[in-house]
Amino acid sequence: MQRQWISPRLLRGTIRKDKLHRNMKVMKFGGTSVGSVKSILSLKEIVEAEARTQPVIVVVSALSGITDKLITMSQMAKQGDERYREEFDAIVRRHHSMIDTIIQDINKRVELINNVDQLFDQLKSIYYGVYLIHDLSKKTEDTIVSYGERLSSHIVAAMVKNGVRMNSRDFIRTQKKQGKHVVDTEETTKLVKEAFSSVCCDSVATNKIYVVPGFIARDSDTHETTNLGRGGSDYTASILAAVLNAEVLEIWTDVDGFMTADPKVIKSAYTINELSYVEAMELCNFGAKVIYPPTIYPVCVKNIPIKVKNTFNPEHPGTLIKANIENDQKPIKGISSIKGTSLITVTGLSMVGVIGVNRRIFTTLANKGISVFMVSQASSENSTSIGVRDEDAEAAVEVLNAEFAKEIETGAMFPMQVESGLATIAIVGENMKQTPGIAGKLFGTLGRSGISVIACAQGASETNISFVVDGKFLRKSLNVLHDSFFLSEYKVLNIFICGIGTVGGMLLEQIRTQQQFLMQSRRLKLNVVGISDVANFVLDRDGIDLDNYEQILRAGFPANTEHMRDEIVKMNIFNSVFVDCTASRQIAQLYQTFLEHNISVVAANKIAASSDYDSYLKLKQTARDRGVWFRYETNVGAGLPIIGTINDLCNSGDKILKIEAILSGTLNFIFNEIAADVPFSETVRRAKEQRYSEPDPRIDLSGTDVIRKLVILTREAGYKVEQDDVEKHLFVPDSYFEGSIDDFWAKLPELDADFEARRKVLESENKRWRFVATMEADEKDPSNFKTSVALKEVPYGHPFYGLEGSNNIVLLTTERYKEYPMLIQGYGAGAAVTAAGVFANIMSIANI
Structure with a gap:
């Protein structure tokens, strides 16, 4: 069946809004809905409930997996592989087993088995003929695959109450155009109306259930069996609903409806309650396999809504597809993707301004039966990139190189360039045209996630923005877009x-x-x-x-x-x-x-x-x-906003002239604890026990930690500095940093007497020790600056004098805060406040 792309504008323009619909329903059930005993019994319950109030037409697919098996067995028979018989017997057993389980009436069961076996006998003979002559024509293959729906429709018609089986080959007609089977609309319309004349009659009994095999048709001229292609059962149901002017077309499948994205990739994807015809068409064309894309057009013309429902979860409201969605606020409805994309670039200087190049490209590919799902062209017209499936790439390159062989030979064009292993993603929503900045947000979001867009395309309707990325970034792209465009709950x-x-x-x-x-x-x-x-x-x-x-x-x-x-x-x-x-x-x-x-x-x-x-x-x-x-x-001050404040000052045009800071909560704790009855060595031990210091306190006592912090602050203030540039005036001799940690603890009390003597002098002068980090720049030449760390004696009244416990404090003298420096003070150590500061940094990223 040839697929035709319908423009969104055409879809909107053909909708008949004033048409009244009959109180009847067309319900299509896919392969999974008839593929097991549980699902087919659910189908029975759903359909019989509907038939109590209105006529129902039920279109069914083959049992899940049967169509693929029929095709596989065809190839096996053609190749002379006798194992096709084993596969055939397995299909027979599967159908018999289902009939034995679901049909309780013995007489009805026997009658159904006879009908089914007649079909199997026909099919067996066809396979045997293929096996004997090792040939499989298109006509024969179409006939073989028709048996899947013919078998399932017999079973469903016998199972449901008041079931009437209809033969879709009697009223669905196709014509051959350019080697493809396309629906003969005029003939089909006439025959459908004749076949279902009783349904169109108001006096008909409301409890009839008409069962139709989907997918299969008959050629208008030759009367040979044909089909409507993959997904053709949806199309069959849509044709019937449109011709008979149904109230609604229901597509029953194994999902709750259209999802905002592939739930196998996006865990937070959810069902979309309502879609417009245009949005549904776009999502279907770009990988959402909920319904077959051509399904939408026939019912759209008649303004007949489509409802997608789940056979396994019939209570779920599903997705309703209709002309207009009221109170629709979201610019993006969903995200679809196509894996296995190849991008073929046709390029050459001879293409600029030449009429007919693109016609040759697409005609050549169409004649080869290659579908193009995305086109991107440079404004200079010297290159056109087309998206095809990976499996079509080799053939596409071959035919295009052949088509433009003369131009390539003369150098007017280059050989086709192909890049495979890509993925195409489409964001879809009719409200995009009313929302400025969607494309900017799209590409900005991808860029921040490290995802390069290889090609992109956007139609004038603005309902779809499509782009190509490296296939390895597909999952990441879908997740970040789903999250960024508020399709995710969180x-x-x-x-x-x-x-x-x-x-x-x-x-x-x-x-x-x-x-x-x-x-x-x-x-x-x-x-x-x-x-x-x-x-x-x-x-x-x-x-x-x-x-x-x-x-x-x-x-x-x-x-x-x-x-x-x-x-x-x-x-x-x-x-x-x-x-x-x-x-x-x-x-x-x-x-x-x-x-x-x-x-x-x-x-x-x-x-x-x-x-x-x-x-x-x-x-x-x-x-x-x-x-x-x-x-x-x-890095500096645990949870204190020191770095952020310096950044804000500098970004606003201020200049940091001087930084004075107590940046070690450990050292401040030590020099606050030291007293006549608490010697220096004991304060160091307490700092370790209370987890203020590093596991090896020598890191704190050596000033390394403070030097690092000063270097960071100086750099954030806009100065180039290395750790070696910092002048160090330490209070513990270098020899104490040599040897093992046990050696350090053993020797440390040797310093107690000297510290106590100096402490008494400080106390008498009403001063305190503070380990101060300093950066000071020359006001006339700020590039001339010095950095140092030193143990200083701070007098009473100085901002550093009363600093308690393990607190940190920073004084910032700037061009704006010169007379009265800015002061930042608070807890500067401890796991809880440091963790809280890290948490705040994480949250700052989350809020951007």
């Missing part, structure tokens, strides 16, 4: 968390407790798809159960940085964020790869942002170029 953020110690463990708990709240109040789903610790890592794109993640993690992959990196990249998941709650240099080295693959990074780990300046700059530039995010607010 916006999803997919999170990988590396490191589940004090901060990471607290972060997971915060996410777990907030998940339901965010879904209900913000329509945001935080989906933790990866967790890693020092021993194992686990990945699951559907999400990890946070109530049970520790047990799941123990059963995961052994920890390996490169393996984890490769697996995360391979997942190719949309809206993804890698969260680093470690202090690992190896993990920090993964950021560049993740950003290059459009995975945002949130880091509590300070190593990357304080590493060599060029690497730091490359990370930020990559994030900007790829449209993703590199967030590290908690």
Whole structure:
């Protein structure tokens, strides 16, 4: 059956809005609806309930899988493969078994078996003839495949109450045009009206059920058996509904209706309640296999609605397809896709301004029977790209090269270029034409996800934007578009968390407790798809159960940085964020790869942002170029908004002239705790016990942590600085950082007496120790600046004097805040506040 594309404008223009419809219904049941005992009994219940109130015409497909088997057996017989007989016997047994189960009346069962066996005898003889002569003509193949519907219609007609079987070959007629069978509309209309004259009569009994085999037809001239092609049973039902002016056409299948996307790919896809004829046609043409595309046109002309229902879930309302959808607010109704796309580019300078090139392209392909489902042409006219299925690509290239052989030989055109393994995606919705910026949002969303659009096309009707991407990005494209255009119930953020110690463990708990709240109040789903610790890592794109993640993690992959990196990249998941709650240099080295693959990074780990300046700059530039995010607010001040504030000042045109800060909660705790009865060594031990310090406190005492933080703040303020540029004035001799950690603890009390003596002097002068990080620029030449860290004596009245516990404080002197520096103060250490800061960074990405 030849498929014809109908323009949306033509669809709208042909609808007859004033036509009254008869109180009758055409119901089509697909192969899965008659494919099992359970489904066919459901069909019986559905149809008989409808027949109590109005005449019903039931169109049936062959039992599921039978048409494919009939074709396969044809090829086996043609090749002389005797195994076709075994397949034939299996089909016979399947039909007999169903009849024995569903037909309880013994006399009716015997009669049905006889009718079915007569058909099987005919079919067996045809196969044997093919087997003997090793030849299979198109006429013979059409006859063979007709038996699937002929058999199923006999069974259904015998099963339902008051069933009347009709032979569709008596009234569905086709003509041969350009080697294809197309419906002879005039003859078919006349014969359908004659065959169903009793249905059109108002006095007819309302409980009749007319059962029609779908798909099959008869040639108007030769009267040979033909068919309407794959999905032709839908088309049969549509023709009957249109000619008989039915109230509605119902398509009963194994899904609840049209979905917003393929539910096998998009877990959050849901049934679309209503579609216009145009939207349904577009979705069908681009891969939504709910109904056969030509089905729509006959009923659309008569303004007869189509209802798609689920035989296995008849209570579901399904999808209603009609002319106009009222109160329709969504610009996008659904997303369809075609896997296995090849893009063929016809290019050459001779094409510019030459009339008839595209006609030659499409005529050549049509003559070869190759369907083109997308066209994209450069405005310069020197190239045209066409989308075909992968299996048609080789033949398409061959015939096009032959068609343009002379031009290729002279160099006026180039040989056909083909790129296979692609996927075509279409977003569909009639409201797109009323919503500015849809295309911009579409391509922007794909770009931020690292998905390149290879070709695109949009019709003047603006109901469909189609584009081609690399096939490996199909799942990611569908997910991000479904999420971005509010087709999903929730916006999803997919999170990988590396490191589940004090901060990471607290972060997971915060996410777990907030998940339901965010879904209900913000329509945001935080989906933790990866967790890693020092021993194992686990990945699951559907999400990890946070109530049970520790047990799941123990059963995961052994920890390996490169393996984890490769697996995360391979997942190719949309809206993804890698969260680093470690202090690992190896993990920090993964950021560049993740950003290059459009995975945002949130880091509590300070190593990357304080590493060599060029690497730091490359990370930020990559994030900007790829449209993703590199967030590290908690690198300085835990949950305090220090980095964000500096960024805001600089972005607004202010200039940071001086930074004075206490950036180590650990050191501030130590110097707040020290007292006459609490020696220096004891304060260090308390800092470790209360988990303020690193597991090895020497990292804090060496000033390394503060230096990193100062470097980060200085860079964010717009200055180029390396860690080695920072002047260090430390308070613990270098010898204490040598040897083992046990050696350190053993020697540390040696410093207590000196610290106590100096502390008494400070106390008498009403001063306190504070470990201060400083960046100061020359006001006349801001490029001339110095950075330092030092233990300073702070007098009473200074903002740093009263800083309590493990708090941090930052004073920012800027061109605007010169006389009265800006002060930021608060908790600067602790797992809870650091985890909260990381969580805030994650949420900032979710809100963009």
